[in-house]
Amino acid sequence: MNLLRALDSRNVLYRQHQTNLNEISICCPFCEERKESEDTRFRLGINIQNGLAHCFNCGWKARAPYTWEALNRVFNVTLESAFGEVDVAQEEEEKEHQQIFEPLPQGFCLLRWQETLKAPLDEFEAAAKVYLERRGVTEKQVRQKKIGYCTSGKFAYRILFPVWDETKKFCGVVGRDWTGKQKLRYLNSKGLEKVFYNAHKMAKWTGQVHIYLAEGIFDALALERAGEKSVALLGSSLTESQLSSLQKFININLMADADGPGLVSILKTADILSDAEKRVKVIFPINGKKDAAEMLDGEIKKALTQNNYSYDAQLAFRIRHAEEKLKMGEKPFWA
Numbered sequence: 001m002n003l004l005r006a007l008d009s010r011n012v013l014y015r016q017h018q019t020n021l022n023e024i025s026i027c028c029p030f031c032e033e034r035k036e037s038e039d040t041r042f043r044l045g046i047n048i049q050n051g052l053a054h055c056f057n058c059g060w061k062a063r064a065p066y067t068w069e070a071l072n073r074v075f076n077v078t079l080e081s082a083f084g085e086v087d088v089a090q091e092e093e094e095k096e097h098q099q100i101f102e103p104l105p106q107g108f109c110l111l112r113w114q115e116t117l118k119a120p121l122d123e124f125e126a127a128a129k130v131y132l133e134r135r136g137v138t139e140k141q142v143r144q145k146k147i148g149y150c151t152s153g154k155f156a157y158r159i160l161f162p163v164w165d166e167t168k169k170f171c172g173v174v175g176r177d178w179t180g181k182q183k184l185r186y187l188n189s190k191g192l193e194k195v196f197y198n199a200h201k202m203a204k205w206t207g208q209v210h211i212y213l214a215e216g217i218f219d220a221l222a223l224e225r226a227g228e229k230s231v232a233l234l235g236s237s238l239t240e241s242q243l244s245s246l247q248k249f250i251n252i253n254l255m256a257d258a259d260g261p262g263l264v265s266i267l268k269t270a271d272i273l274s275d276a277e278k279r280v281k282v283i284f285p286i287n288g289k290k291d292a293a294e295m296l297d298g299e300i301k302k303a304l305t306q307n308n309y310s311y312d313a314q315l316a317f318r319i320r321h322a323e324e325k326l327k328m329g330e331k332p333f334w335a
Contacts, residue, residue, distance in 0.1 A: 040110035164200035193235035218293035284334035
């Protein structure tokens with residue numbers, strides 16, 4: 001199996017060298033085995049052409065074929081060489097993928113949740129952690145989603161959420177400012193409007209499940225904590241590529257943001273899904289909350305069961321009317 005495909009299949013993030021595409025770096029999986037602090041800064045360099053590897057944190061090093069054998073063990077993949085057999089169709093697909101999406105930013109670091117005596121959290125890591133805790137994100141989600149942060153380049157002082165597509169190919173990152181001082185709260189890698197956040201989980205979901213579609217990443221993470229299968233739009237409305245990803249699903253539930261732009265987005269998305277003959281329901285926040293990210297798990301579960309509406313022409317009219325009421329400071333129909 002191709003090394004990069006193997007890493008993608010296990011959601012292992014890697015950086016490619018800016019000038020030498022044969023050089024990549026990953027967070028070293030051997031550091032803790034060797035009694036060193038966890039590597040979150042991509043200190044293991046690997047030459048995918050000759051198999052030479054060296055970690056600048058714990059000192060682990062190897063050359064082919066031992067490099068591949070060690071990676072096989074820790075990532076549970078079948079890796080016989082750097083490139084494996086060349087599949088022309090797959091190579092063309094990967095080239096097209098690289099033209100659409102951006103690689104992992106060079107300054108990306110995985111976010112640690114717990115500091116250690118050997119490696120306390122630095123001020124930036126601590127600030128990012130405080131922000132995520134305030135937004136309800138858990139340590140489990142940080143580790144499972146490979147959530148990180150950046151302090152240099154165009155994504156500086158942002159929490160970074162890696163995004164994979166349904167085939168587990170890395171597509172880029174969503175960057176959320178944690179300082180409150182940047183002009184743009186969110187900054188996305190190019191091409192992300194073609195995929196969902198959490199798309200890499202969709203392949204395991206059967207077409208009969210109720211999938212929850214949220215406007216933002218924090219909403220999707222909140223729905224996930226409440227036990228639901230959720231994805232997030234990475235744009236203002238559903239794109240043709242995203243609609244194609246939903247082809248096998250029948251029941252699609254839209255988690256609304258209770259503000260003007262959110263309602264406009266819900267109407268656009270619901271109309272597209274209805275035209276595609278999906279069974280669409282719209283769920284509204286309760287207790288005066290603006291969106292799923294503001295609600296507690298219990299509130300989300302209550303909203304899903306008691307504040308959901310089947311989408312049809314009548315509901316569309318009520319949503320448009322609610323948008324006008326919100327502008328005038330009046331309560332909408334679901335409040």
